[in-house]
Amino acid sequence: MAYVPTHKRHTHLPPGPAYAPPDLDPTRPMSEGGSPRPAKRRREHDGPGPGSGAGARASAPRNGAHPGAVTMDTPIVPSIFGVTARNEFTEHVGNFIMANCRGRRDVEIEIKLGTLHAANGPHRVRLPSLTELILPADYPRGQFASTLTKHNHKWLNEVLNQQVQASVGGEYPLRYKRVRQVDEFHRTRAGKVRVSREMEPGGKAGKVVAVVRKNRLGDLNVVSPNQAFDWRISCNVEEPVDIDVDQLGEAESSRQKDRLCYEHQLCQVDLTAVTPRDRAAQPGPMSFELEVEVRDAPALIAEGEKDAAGQPNRFEEMLQSILDTVRILVKNADPQ
Amino acid sequence: MAYVPTHKRHTHLPPGPAYAPPDLDPTRPMSEGGSPRPAKRRREHDGPGPGSGAGARASAPRNGAHPGAVTMDTPIVPSIFGVTARNEFTEHVGNFIMANCRGRRDVEIEIKLGTLHAANGPHRVRLPSLTELILPADYPRGQFASTLTKHNHKWLNEVLNQQVQASVGGEYPLRYKRVRQVDEFHRTRAGKVRVSREMEPGGKAGKVVAVVRKNRLGDLNVVSPNQAFDWRISCNVEEPVDIDVDQLGEAESSRQKDRLCYEHQLCQVDLTAVTPRDRAAQPGPMSFELEVEVRDAPALIAEGEKDAAGQPNRFEEMLQSILDTVRILVKNADPQ
Numbered sequence: 073m074a075y076v077p078t079h080k081r082h083t084h085l086p087p088g089p090a091y092a093p094p095d096l097d098p099t100r101p102m103s104e105g106g107s108p109r110p111a112k113r114r115r116e117h118d119g120p121g122p123g124s125g126a127g128a129r130a131s132a133p134r135n136g137a138h139p140g141a142v143t144m145d146t147p148i149v150p151s152i153f154g155v156t157a158r159n160e161f162t163e164h165v166g167n168f169i170m171a172n173c174r175g176r177r178d179v180e181i182e183i184k185l186g187t188l189h190a191a192n193g194p195h196r197v198r199l200p201s202l203t204e205l206i207l208p209a210d211y212p213r214g215q216f217a218s219t220l221t222k223h224n225h226k227w228l229n230e231v232l233n234q235q236v237q238a239s240v241g242g243e244y245p246l247r248y249k250r251v252r253q254v255d256e257f258h259r260t261r262a263g264k265v266r267v268s269r270e271m272e273p274g275g276k277a278g279k280v281v282a283v284v285r286k287n288r289l290g291d292l293n294v295v296s297p298n299q300a301f302d303w304r305i306s307c308n309v310e311e312p313v314d315i316d317v318d319q320l321g322e323a324e325s326s327r328q329k330d331r332l333c334y335e336h337q338l339c340q341v342d343l344t345a346v347t348p349r350d351r352a353a354q355p356g357p358m359s360f361e362l363e364v365e366v367r368d369a370p371a372l373i374a375e376g377e378k379d380a381a382g383q384p385n386r387f388e389e390m391l392q393s394i395l396d397t398v399r400i401l402v403k404n405a406d407p408q
Numbered sequence: 409m410a411y412v413p414t415h416k417r418h419t420h421l422p423p424g425p426a427y428a429p430p431d432l433d434p435t436r437p438m439s440e441g442g443s444p445r446p447a448k449r450r451r452e453h454d455g456p457g458p459g460s461g462a463g464a465r466a467s468a469p470r471n472g473a474h475p476g477a478v479t480m481d482t483p484i485v486p487s488i489f490g491v492t493a494r495n496e497f498t499e500h501v502g503n504f505i506m507a508n509c510r511g512r513r514d515v516e517i518e519i520k521l522g523t524l525h526a527a528n529g530p531h532r533v534r535l536p537s538l539t540e541l542i543l544p545a546d547y548p549r550g551q552f553a554s555t556l557t558k559h560n561h562k563w564l565n566e567v568l569n570q571q572v573q574a575s576v577g578g579e580y581p582l583r584y585k586r587v588r589q590v591d592e593f594h595r596t597r598a599g600k601v602r603v604s605r606e607m608e609p610g611g612k613a614g615k616v617v618a619v620v621r622k623n624r625l626g627d628l629n630v631v632s633p634n635q636a637f638d639w640r641i642s643c644n645v646e647e648p649v650d651i652d653v654d655q656l657g658e659a660e661s662s663r664q665k666d667r668l669c670y671e672h673q674l675c676q677v678d679l680t681a682v683t684p685r686d687r688a689a690q691p692g693p694m695s696f697e698l699e700v701e702v703r704d705a706p707a708l709i710a711e712g713e714k715d716a717a718g719q720p721n722r723f724e725e726m727l728q729s730i731l732d733t734v735r736i737l738v739k740n741a742d743p744q
Contacts, residue, residue: 142674142707148725149580150732152672153571157735160634161539200547203497205537235489244485298496336488338478371478389484396486399493 172289172307181366188302189214207293225360256323300406508625508643517702524638525550543629561696587667592659636742
């Protein structure tokens with residue numbers, strides 16, 4: 073099995089998210105330490121602040137040093153304007169989501185890890201950038217391969233299991249559940265329909281859990297030149313289909329999904345081993361995927377609506393949390 | 409004169425930094441409002457946190473809604489790992505500064521606005537990215553033109569003057585001083601030497617204020633496809649030269665600088681009108697520049713040293729503030 077039990081750790085495990093300081097003790101449980109309560113910083117688009125000057129009355133620079141002297145206690149003013157700059161990456165993602173999802177029902181927002189191929193071959197897109205970027209929609213590119221290696225999959229499994237352990241007892245623990253399903257695809261007059269069933273022991277398809285028609289609304293491709301993986305943000309409609317599944321006949325194709333769902337506050341990380349099956353139910357080669365799905369897309373879109381209307385909202389903060397989840401996963405996907 | 413007096417505002421002035429919400433009242437003084445005290449968020453490289461679960465004990469989700477339900481009061485966990493992702497852009501800038509400046513004296517770190525030209529002509533570099541990026545050093549490109557138009561210059565002058573007013577009375581007010589200097593360049597056996605003198609009425613060169621030899625250590629080019637300007641981060645050594653200026657003879661070239669220095673906590677924004685002079689002291693066409701200079705480069709590098717040693721430090725936070733200053737200026741440079 074590709075899944076490694078939570079408590080079975082290898083000696084070569086990463087001690088946690090990348091970029092931990094060198095003095096990190098991997099045996100120290102992650103639930104110790106100072107208050108991690110995320111605090112709100114003023115941002116550029118929160119509107120005019122009290123000016124940078126009023127920003128830091130609580131603590132004066134020490135020793136009569138020049139005003140730029142910074143100690144560990146000095147509040148650092150976020151800019152000469154007293155506010156942080158709006159993050160244009162997050163802003164683009166927000167605009168993309170709102171442009172695609174606004175006013176729609178049954179929306180699904182997901183981010184997949186993978187590699188973005190060049191137009192002329194199976195190698196990765198290479199662009200003159202040292203930092204992550206959002207690719208324009210008209211850039212001539214090849215396919216996005218949303219597959220991990222078995223090795224990456226296992227590694228991410230360990231990282232996630234470790235975080236499950238570390239977050240036990242908190243208010244937003246990372247919880248996981250295992251889902252085994254068989255998806256069957258049928259071509260009908262209403263389009264391509266996916267019938268998902270519980271997988272019974274032996275890989276047999278059991279009770280129907282969902283019948284949906286999935287339509288892609290839009291993709292946003294993120295090239296991450298420093299990392300082993302790029303990522304793709306997708307908006308889809310997953311529309312329930314009211315159909316008698318017994319009338320559907322034989323499926324065109326099917327796949328078995330063995331999935332660990334890691335559920336958190338805003339998103340769910342699905343780490344899936346997929347085994348395709350042909351009509352004779354013969355298994356093809358297993359593939360591995362990781363996707364981050366927004367748990368409550370309508371709630372996110374509602375915050376985006378407030379943002380568009382100039383009302384107080386959490387849209388950007390929620391997006392930032394979801395994107396940072398993806399970034400930390402990408403950084404930790406490759407043990408090298 | 410290019411400079412507009414602080415209190416002389418035009419009716420078409422921007423109400424403040426871009427992206428203010430639509431309900432912004434430009435007549436409301438910016439020194440009112442809630443506390444803008446910048447608060448520290450846990451970041452990925454701050455080391456292992458208490459896990460995402462323990463992050464938000466102070467406030468439970470309301471109404472028994474699912475754990476993803478977010479109200480205006482709900483703390484949003486920065487990621488499923490309970491920490492934010494390290495910003496790779498800021499990290500690159502930090503690495504660049506440390507690689508160039510570590511162990512050196514008389515270091516100057518500055519960021520200039522301008523346009524990065526393509527290798528094959530005077531037009532701007534265009535890359536397939538919707539977001540800002542750091543260009544690799546080996547990318548074939550043309551020159552970086554660190555000039556603004558008179559129009560941009562005037563606009564930024566207004567934006568900065570407005571912030572001077574808005575921050576009066578706070579602990580970190582934005583203060584400005586006007587500096588008029590004449591720079592003379594001499595080629596000597598010790599290399600190219602710049603002699604800076606106070607500019608006396610009528611444009612005459614007066615008392616010597618600095619004699620330096622400037623050596624470029626390195627440049628980092630930032631392409632900002634959504635904005636009117638790109639930017640360049642430069643590390644230089646500005647080494648004082650012990651030389652008898654009266655022995656230098658006639659200068660190779662000279663320029664008059666009429667500069668407004670806006671001083672803040674970590675950086676100083678210099679908005680400069682430059683008039684070149686030929687040997688016969690005839691003025692050439694005036695050009696306009698904006699640069700953001702780190703006020704205390706040794707202090708910044710000292711924080712970088714702590715970061716490299718795994719000690720608590722403010723390096724990234726200081727860099728973030730400086731970079732956000734540049735970003736907000738870039739966004740506000742172009743009135744269109």
